[in-house]
Amino acid sequence: MSHKSDIEIARAAKKRPIGEIGDKLGIPSDHLLPYGHDKAKISQDFINSVEDRPDGKLILVTAINPTPAGEGKTTTTVGLGDGLNRIGKKAMICIREASLGPNFGMKGGAAGGGYAQVVPMEDMNLHFTGDFHAITSAHNLLSAMIDNHIYWGNELGIDERRVTWRRVVDLNDRALRDVVTSLGGVANGFPRQTGFDITVASEVMAILCLAKDLSDLEARLGDIIVAYTRDRDPITCRDVGAEGAMTVLLKDAMQPNLVQTLENNPAFVHGGPFANIAHGCNSLIATRTALKLADYVVTEAGFGADLGAEKFMNIKCRKGGLAPAAVVLVATVRAMKMNGGVAKADLGAENVDAVKAGCPNLGRHIENLKGFGVPVVVAINHFVTDTDAEVQAVKDYVAEHGTEAILCQHWAKGSEGTEALATRVAEIADAGMGSFAPLYNDDLSLFEKIETVAKRIYRADEVLADKKIRDQLRAWEAAGYGNLPVCMAKTQYSFTTDPTRRGAPTGHSVPVREVRLSAGAGFVVVICGEIMTMPGLPSKPAALTIGLDDNGDVQGLF
Structure with missing residues (x-):
């Protein structure tokens, strides 16, 4: 059993040149825009050229409510994608890009773990291809243009008390939640109260992740409501005239990023709205393109199914005309024990009763997902400390709820550990048993x-x-x-x-x-409730232990 850290495993990966990964998907080299040797963007011309192809099957990976014990949703997404390829299927994965805020805060990276990871791990968790910087810049350009418009005479009659467009930065910085801008007299404009959200909560991020192409992106940016007049009439980004310049800043960020798993299978990593304060799914353009290039596309939605899957179904699928063929619900024995009242320090000891006591959280997510008309499989993400009796307790509980739980060991074994899950998921997807529908109609209030x-x-x-x-x-x-x-x-x-x-x-x-x-x-x-659109850092942020070693390699990023 390997005890290497995620970053050590990622660093030892035998990566293939990104052109080879593109070849697997039939993407000609002149349609790959490389960022170094191991990542590339896909050209819009190529995306347009595959539009008439039939769609592959879409598989959503979601999870129970997260606990400090860890669930491994991204790890399972990667493991399942590798597993499908292992059993001879043509599969791709689509995940979100990582935000710098949580990386330096508490959560750490977002590229999977163990032997089920997407690489280059450090790049993906840091600046990657600059998409988030572009979103931050486009958002703040609009902020600057609103204040500038008011400064130069306010022709639109914006009520300064009713400017709703805030600013963003891709860091956890609670000091910026509530700020006053334009202090310092006449030259700096009119003081007003505003604040910062984290970049991944920006409406620009949501728009990028839901837009079909650059012209749709520009139209949606123009529709953003940024302020109101004294008569409460809305003022849009289009009124301020910022949408063209914002689109220019987002031109490259709009194109999906191609990378690879540890097993050299293709992955799109694109977009990254937070799942608790935004809609929590990777970009529609990446998902739709992947469905044209592969027979099976495995994607994830953030946090528990009450957030990620609900928004995936009710927002992303509704907007993008998608229908998942199967849903994989990730759970761990450890998390069941925590839901059953066991403290984190005591998770190593066998406690079948606590597992059973914690299973209702899992059961409710199963029921909720079935409410969307989609078939559900439970993936038990295996930890070394899990006992056979504890695993069996979860399997029995899930069987009583009319579905099945499959033990997965991708963290330790890569695709070999997800063969059973991949085989079952492919069978379910191929059988076409779902009759997907969102939870509510557009015409409800x-x-x-x-x-x-x-x-x-x-x-x-x-x-x-x-x-x-x-x-x-x-x-x-x-x-x-x-x-x-x-x-x-x-x-x-x-x-x-x-x-x-x-x-x-x-x-x-x-x-x-x-x-x-x-x-x-x-x-x-x-x-x-008390949810924050600008998170804070914990008392001992991950940033304290991140640095470069003597070889110039990143340490402490996990």
Whole structure:
């Protein structure tokens, strides 16, 4: 059994030149735009040229609510993609790019782990191909142009108290959540209160991940509502005249990034909206292109299925005309024990009763996913400390809920450890057993959509929203935005808005603190409970242990 760290395993990888990976997918070299030897972007011309091909089968990987014990969703996505290739299928994976904020904070990297990783791991977790920097720059260009417009006479009549467009930076920096800008007198403009969100929460990120091509991107950027006049009329990015320049900044960021797994299978890594405060899926353009190039495409949606999968189905699939052929729900014995009340320090000891006590969290996610009309398989991501009896307890529980759980050992064994899962997932996908439908129709009112998710997915009794929020939703409906889906921003750790409530709670309510209209992305963000759109760093951030060694290699990034 290997005890190498993820970064050591990644560094020892026998990578193939990116042109060879492109060859596997039939992408001619002149349509690959290389960034070094091991990563490349795909040209829009090539993407357009494959549009009429039939689609492969789409497989979503999601998970139970995350616990400090770790679930391994990306690791399983990579392992399943490698496993499908191992059994002779033509498969690709599509995952999100990593945000710098969590990398230097608590979460660490986002490229898989063990022998199921995407490489180059350090690049993917750091600046990669510069996509997030481009999004940050485009977003802040718009911020600068709004304040500049006001400074030079405010021809549009923007009410400075009603500028809704904030600024972004791709770091966890709580000091920037609430700031006052333009201090220092006449030369610097008119002071006003604003704040920063993390780049991955930017509407520009959501737009990039949902746009079909550059002209769709520009149109959506133009639709962003940035402020209101004193008469409460909306002012858009198009009114300010920023959408053309923003599109220029995003021209390359719009193209999917091609990299490879440790087993040299192709992977698209593109886009990265946060899953608790944004819609949590990789870009639509990457997913749709992958479906034209492979027979099976394995993708993931962030955090637990109550967030990632719900938004994948209700937002991404609705907007992109996608339908998953199968869903893989990742769980670990360790996480079941934590849901069953075991402290992290005691997870190593066998405790079958705690496993059983924690399984209702898993059971609820299974039920919720089946509510979308999709077949579900549970992947038990194996840890060395798991005992046979504990694994069997999960399998038995899942069988009682009308599905099956398959033990996966990709972390230790790579694709060899996911052969069973890959075989079963391919059978289910090929059988076409699903009848996918989103949870609600476009024509429900916005508040009814919020209630639908809260009651059917979170199993809440009620949604608490004061008159101001309900009036705001009605005003947006009157303005023609009533047909948009809702993007719920809530804690990832629980079905409720209380991060400490594990398991499968009932009898709770969902308080809505704020609603934000993302007219360009095409959804309404619903901020529930204490969720932050700008995370903070923990008391001992990962950044403390990140550095270069004597060889110039990155240390401490995991």
